[in-house]
Amino acid sequence: MGGLRHGGGGQDPARRRHREGRGLDRPLTPAPCRLLALDIDGTLLASDKRISGRTLAAIARARAAGVRVVLVTGRRYPAARRVAAIRLGRSRGADPVVHCGFQGEGRLVVASLAADNEMLAGYVDRSGRDRVRVGDLERELPADSIQVMFADRLGRMVDLYPRMVETLGAMARVERTFYPALDMGFVDVLHPEVSKGEALSFLQQRWSVATAETIAIGDNWNDKEMLVRAGRGLVMGNADPALHALGLEVLPTNDQDGVAVAIEKYVL
The missing domain is CATH 3.30.1240.10 (Hypothetical Protein, Haloacid Dehalogenase-like Hydrolase; Chain: A; domain 2)
Known part of the structure; x- marks a missing residue:
């Protein structure tokens, strides 16, 4: 009986709950990125239409870590109108x-x-x-x-x-x-059903990737749906200033390795 009062099993319930709950109020660890969707012009490419060495290296490391990296560009569909x-x-x-x-x-x-x-x-x-x-x-x-x-x-x-x-x-x-x-x-x-957002949703379903495991990066209005559908949407610093009003995190510009900064911060 003494053990019930003085041992671990007899510990005050309030104290035990406090100890067991320790750390529950801390921020949860974000889901790992499994799908990275990149716009091309103004995002992946710098002003000289090239991909910087830093960005290439960051993408290579992300792919080596098992992240699917896809290019999502606004293209083309047969419209009756x-x-x-x-x-x-x-x-x-x-x-x-x-x-x-x-x-x-x-x-x-x-x-x-x-x-x-x-x-x-x-x-x-x-x-x-x-x-x-x-x-x-x-x-x-x-x-x-x-x-x-x-x-x-x-x-x-x-x-x-x-x-x-x-x-x-x-x-x-x-x-x-x-x-x-x-x-x-x-x-x-x-076509009315074609957008970068729809393309991203298709890939998420095809590869069983959750929204929280998806990062999208873009710089223009045709990227908007993709950005808001991703678990983390990131806007390039060189984007139309009005696009910054979406309230998404703004990266450095495409000439400042904005994509590489995002990968290094949120993927690797």
Whole structure:
């Protein structure tokens, strides 16, 4: 009986609960990252369109640790409303180009471009052998067209974006990618169910990865759904300042190894 009063089994219940509960109020250890989703331009790539040595090394270490690293880029889908998008864009003075190829061939179909749209002309020229020129884009639109894209100076794209959203409504997804520092912007018309967020959810289900085990990094508006669906969404320091208003953690810029900083801090 004495042992019941004075031994471990007779310890005061309140004291025992205090000891057993010690540390329960401390922050829980975050779930390990198993899936890292990266945007490309403005995120993975620096301003010179290269991946820094530090970032390459960080990604290599993450992959060696078993983390799945995926590139999630806003691309291309067959939309029945693509002709309507072409007409609407042209009515606002915007030049369209159409990306084609269900199997990722990446053909770029284009008709005439405005002489002053040097940015889009340069984009088309860089397509090289993948570029196909036609006389009438609407009449000669390929059956495997999967994205209508407009690109120009930022002001024109800022004006075009809300008009596209209002006119096309639920018939299509309209994404914007704006680069204020470069005075340039893109407006993409896609199928309404296509987004980077949907792509991320698909990969999570395919590989049985929990939301808490997912990190996503991006720098523009077409990254928004992916960022908010990840367990940890991180915004590049060079992103559109308005994107910082999402309240997500802001990394250093793409020229300051922002992706490497994130991997070193949250993955390794």
